[in-house]
Amino acid sequence: MSILNLYSLGHLLMWFGISRYIFTNWYxxxxxxxxxEILELYLPYEFxxxxxxxxxxxxxxxTIGFWLGIKLRNEEIEN
Incomplete structure (x- = not known):
């Protein structure tokens, strides 16, 4: 299995959207x-x-997706 896969793209887009439109709290x-990621260790599913x-x-x-979403959100607010 490769380190980056289709799920990686899903993660990127999901966190980008969340930080751009929903919340920006790092905690x-x-x-x-x-x-x-911890929960996935215990899930009995193939994915x-x-x-x-x-x-x-x-x-x-x-983290990259979340950061990019915050960056674009802040740029939009400034303009």
Whole structure:
């Protein structure tokens, strides 16, 4: 399994949308993002089975998406 996959794109777009339109609190983001990755360790579904490197890359992609959404949101507010 590769470190980046189609789910990575989904993570990026989801967190981008959340931070752009819903909330920008980093504490809530970290709790939800890390919490979901931990929950996936216990889910009995095929999509949740992945290597540790993929979980780390998911967190990185989540952070990039969240940061980009906040950046665009703030730029829109300034203009």
């Amino acid at each position: 809530i983001f970290l709790a939800l993002s890390i919490g979901w 949740a089975v992945e290597e540790t490197a993929n979980k780390v890359s998911d967190l990185i992609v989540n």
